Amino acid sequence: MRRPLAVFVALRYLRSGRGSGFVSFVNAASVLGVALGVATLIVVLSVMNGFENELRSRLLGLTAHAAVVPSGSGDPLPDWQPLVAGLEAQPDIVAAAPFVEIEGMLTGPGGMTAALITGVEPAYEREVSAVATSMVLGSLDDLRGGEQMIILGRSLSATLGVGLGDTVSLLVPVPSPEGRMPTSRLTAFTVSGIFELGVQEHDGIRALVHLNDASPLAGNNQAARGIRLETRDIFAAPQIARAAVANLDNPGLAVRDWTQENESYFRAIRIEKLMMALLLSLIIAVAAFNIVATLVMVVTEKRGGIAILRTLGCSPRDVVTVFVLQGTALGWAGALTGVALGVWLSLNVATVAPALESVFGFQFMPADLYYLTALPAELQSGDVLWAALGVLFLTAVATIYPALRAAAVDPADVLRYE
Structure with missing residues (x-):
């Protein structure tokens, strides 16, 4: 047939x-x-x-594509300005911004809750995250060094029962010499803004303060704990960040990218x-x-x-x-x-x-x-x-x-x- x-x-x-x-x-x-x-x-x-x-x-609205951190745990970056300039000069790096992260407890009229406090420089931060365009109340530029201002996630502000102009208390652990009992430090901040990124991971636990206000709480003055990066290609961010650090020829730096932070x-x-x-x-x-x-x-x-x-x-x-x-x-x-x-x-x-x-x-x-x-x-x-x-x-x-x-x-x- x-x-x-x-x-x-x-x-x-x-x-x-x-x-x-x-x-x-x-x-x-x-x-x-x-x-x-x-x-x-x-x-x-x-x-x-x-x-x-x-x-x-x-998730990347407040996480950035990658972060350059000291290879030693807890080490500060006291001279972060030249490092930011060097990273921004690298190919495929759009912007870089210093940051400090502190874990602590926030207290307000509505109660107490754990929070992750990030110290930022507003002029740099707006280039690497979406928080500046996600403000519900206030502005990122309201964070000024020495004025003890804080910006809260929307869910976090609701949990604490606070709004613009209200005061919250931040309780953070204070590093102590080996062998001594750990102590804590209580600092009052005034709410200057509220943001909403649409993810509970950010809106429910994160808050922003100025880098100069966060650094003393982390045990160092005006020093960053890392540099966050915005790259041209989010999917190539791990390779771009590692290549940029390799070009700086600084063995004391390590890279942490968004795929590691949000892997789960x-x-x-x-x-x-x-x-x-x-x-x-x-x-x-x-x-x-x-x-x-x-x-x-x-x-x-x-x-x-x-x-x-x-x-x-x-x-x-x-x-x-x-x-x-x-x-x-x-x-x-x-x-x-x-x-x-x-x-x-x-x-x-x-x-x-x-x-x-x-x-x-x-x-x-x-x-x-x-x-x-x-x-x-x-x-x-x-x-x-x-x-x-x-x-x-x-x-x-x-x-x-x-x-x-x-x-x-x-x-x-x-x-x-x-």
Whole structure:
């Protein structure tokens, strides 16, 4: 049998629904099941990509792409200005800013809570973080050295029960010589601003003070504990930062990048994305193997036609080709329909999601829980290709049993009763 004839017979069998309404229905159901599975997989992966990017941008709002710190734990950088200038002169380094981080307890009218206090230089800080553009009240420039001003995350200010102009007390441990009992230091700060980055990791525990006010609390005067960097390429930030430090030829410096600081968050998202893909792939597999039932019914219905083809000289291999082509055609129809639907939904998720929320009366991602006003989505060609090729592979596997069953039809046994 020539291949064009195999294609012709396969297409004729696909139209066999005109003789059997049930087979036609199962054909349509198989294609629809595959299409919906592929579309759902593409949309879910796109939303997971968008959520990962949104979380990354918000986490980096106060973390920066990388940080240069002393290789010795707790060592200060008393002469940080030349270091900042040297780093900013390196290729692919956009900006650098000094910082000091202190762990302590903040007390306000609403209670006491643990906090991470970051000492910054406002003129430098606005170049490496998004806090200056995320101010809800006040301004980053309100932090002035020696005035004991503090900027709080929005959730942190709510926990402490304070607003602009209110006073909070900061309790920090004071380093003491070895062998002596550790002591603490209590300092009053006036709230000069409130920021909201949309991540509880920042808004719930972080606060900013001027570098000159934070350095004495950390045990040194006007010295930084590290330099934060903004790079041209966030994904190449670890390599860029390490190359910049290597060019400075200073063995006393080490690099800490954003992938290390937020590793647990992004690992959790990657695992969640993988599990969602596996679960949805099982749904696609079930839909793909519905094609088995369709082809088995066609084989049963067309036993007489298969027997006639065999008597006309068709080999078992030719019969296998007919049913593999038929199953592949169903798989292609479902895959192409699903890809088209999934791509359209992913590109229009900002419009489709609110419409579904209004119809069904629920929110996909409540704003008070996820700090998102819209469902994020980012369509990646790799996800689309993986979904399409995956369903085509499953469909090809699903055609094997029915095709072999058709090839095993004995013409003499069938035609004896015709």
